[in-house]
Amino acid sequence: MAKKDNKSFGDGQRRGDRMRERVKTARGRKLSSTRWLERQLNDPYVAAAKQDGYRSRAAYKIIEMDDRFKFFKPGGCAIDLGSAPGGWAQVAAHRLGAVKEKGFVAAIDIQDMEPIPGVAFLKLDFLDDNAPELVRELAGRRADIVMSDMAAAVTGHRQTDHLRTMALAEAAAWFAFEALKPGGSFCAKVFQGGTSGGLLTDLKIRFGNVMHMKPKSSRKESVELYVIARDFKG
Ligand SMILES: C[S@@+](CC[C@H](N)C(=O)[O-])C[C@H]1O[C@@H](n2cnc3c(N)ncnc32)[C@H](O)[C@@H]1O
16 A cells, blocks of 8 residues: 555656657557657656555645545445456555545446455446446445546547447446445546537536546546536435
8 A cells, every 4th residue: 555645746756857868760560559668768756656665646636636535434435336456446545545434435447456455346348237336335335435446548639539428427427326325426427528518517416516626646648537526416
């Protein structure tokens, strides 16, 4: 488990004032892979995740959102949709006291995830007909937060990618309406341009407060942002 979960970065660090590492294009490596590698090597959140023991740099996104909105109450229950490799689940388990204080995290991903203490994991496509019911059973109680970082595999076709990720966010929202306890929260990855009109209307009917946030740790060039709905009316 990570020792620190309140890392913040000075502007200088985020601008990448440190010496940038350049990666030479190796024979056989695509230019896009070289760029990805260069970005990883120069990303302070990647370095911090390694140092703090998080499985992904994504951990800092949920840390930032929880620092602001206080989703995780000790002893509470979180449902993590699209959890692999497990950064969000690590943060949730730690902040809920999932090992010591009876907090609990139920997680699902279409890919495998290495075990995390206090986290029950289901390897399944969330869009399978029986997945929502199985995740609710895994949690065994109503959740304080349903969080979805699910992202469809990128096709490179902007509109297709947008529509597929929005479909996942909508499925996550409809699941949250069934799985949350009154007063609970919902947080899901959506794409720039925000939540589609229909989903936003549904969320506004069922939650006291709905807004969008782009955490500082979300890459500037990424079109992702998060819709956050709080105070579920039940
Ligand atoms: C950005 S990653 C999540 C990172 C994670 N929050 C973390 O902190 O490590 C998105 C995940 O969504 C998962 N995913 C995409 N579509 C899914 C689906 N239909 N059902 C379950 N998981 C899905 C992917 O397999 C991937 O692991």
